[in-house]
Amino acid sequence: MAEPQEQPAEPLPKKSRVRYVSERGPFEIRANPTLNQPRKRGTVDRARVHENYEQSPLAEKYGKAGEEKMIEMAHATAGGITSTRLFDQDAPNGMRLSHVWMGANYQLSRHSHPKFGDCLYCVVAGEIYLGSRRLGAGSVIFLPEGMPYKFKAGPAGAEVLEYRSDGEGDKNAPLVKLAEDSIESIQQIIDAGKAHQHEWEAPEQCGDTAIRQAELDGRNK
Numbered sequence: 001m002a003e004p005q006e007q008p009a010e011p012l013p014k015k016s017r018v019r020y021v022s023e024r025g026p027f028e029i030r031a032n033p034t035l036n037q038p039r040k041r042g043t044v045d046r047a048r049v050h051e052n053y054e055q056s057p058l059a060e061k062y063g064k065a066g067e068e069k070m071i072e073m074a075h076a077t078a079g080g081i082t083s084t085r086l087f088d089q090d091a092p093n094g095m096r097l098s099h100v101w102m103g104a105n106y107q108l109s110r111h112s113h114p115k116f117g118d119c120l121y122c123v124v125a126g127e128i129y130l131g132s133r134r135l136g137a138g139s140v141i142f143l144p145e146g147m148p149y150k151f152k153a154g155p156a157g158a159e160v161l162e163y164r165s166d167g168e169g170d171k172n173a174p175l176v177k178l179a180e181d182s183i184e185s186i187q188q189i190i191d192a193g194k195a196h197q198h199e200w201e202a203p204e205q206c207g208d209t210a211i212r213q214a215e216l217d218g219r220n221k
Contacts, residue, residue, distance in 0.1 A: 103200030
């Protein structure tokens with residue numbers, strides 16, 4: 001009788017690997033960002049202001065004078081704000097997350113972003129004022145697509161996270177649509193910018209403004 005042949009061992013099953021991918025993309029990490037620094041005063045590009053800012057309310061009402069006032073505002077507020085893109089996805093309904101810093105008492109003009117979809121702001125350090133409403137760290141603002149808004153930073157400045165969905169914004173629209181319609185309102189922003197320029201010091205790392213806020217509140221003694 002023939003000896004039974006030894007059968008080769010069955011290979012062990014490979015560990016199952018599941019690749020998680022959504023419509024927006026695969027798993028991804030972007031770690032330890034370096035924050036952008038704000039524009040230096042005196043370096044405002046007139047052509048870029050025209051390209052990125054739709055300012056028809058001022059132009060229609062004041063003509064060339066409105067246009068020049070807009071340029072003056074850009075110069076007065078340079079150095080007081082900067083944005084750093086932390087994450088973005090080139091996909092339908094892709095997510096975009098930015099870190100935005102505003103210097104002490106920095107004032108935004110009333111504006112909207114028709115190029116993009118809905119927006120969610122979360123204050124992570126410092127504070128902002130929406131009208132008379134003070135919004136400290138952890139506060140959230142949801143802005144439907146195209147809604148004009150304005151706010152100003154508190155005396156320690158502010159850092160906010162800006163989340164935007166791709167949404168149904170007009171991809172051919174300018175980055176910013178100005179909603180201020182008077183020379184007086186623009187002049188108020190210019191005056192505030194000039195008064196507080198000396199206080200603007202951009203953070204080196206995300207959250208540094210919280211240290212300044214704690215000093216202002218007397219909580220770090």
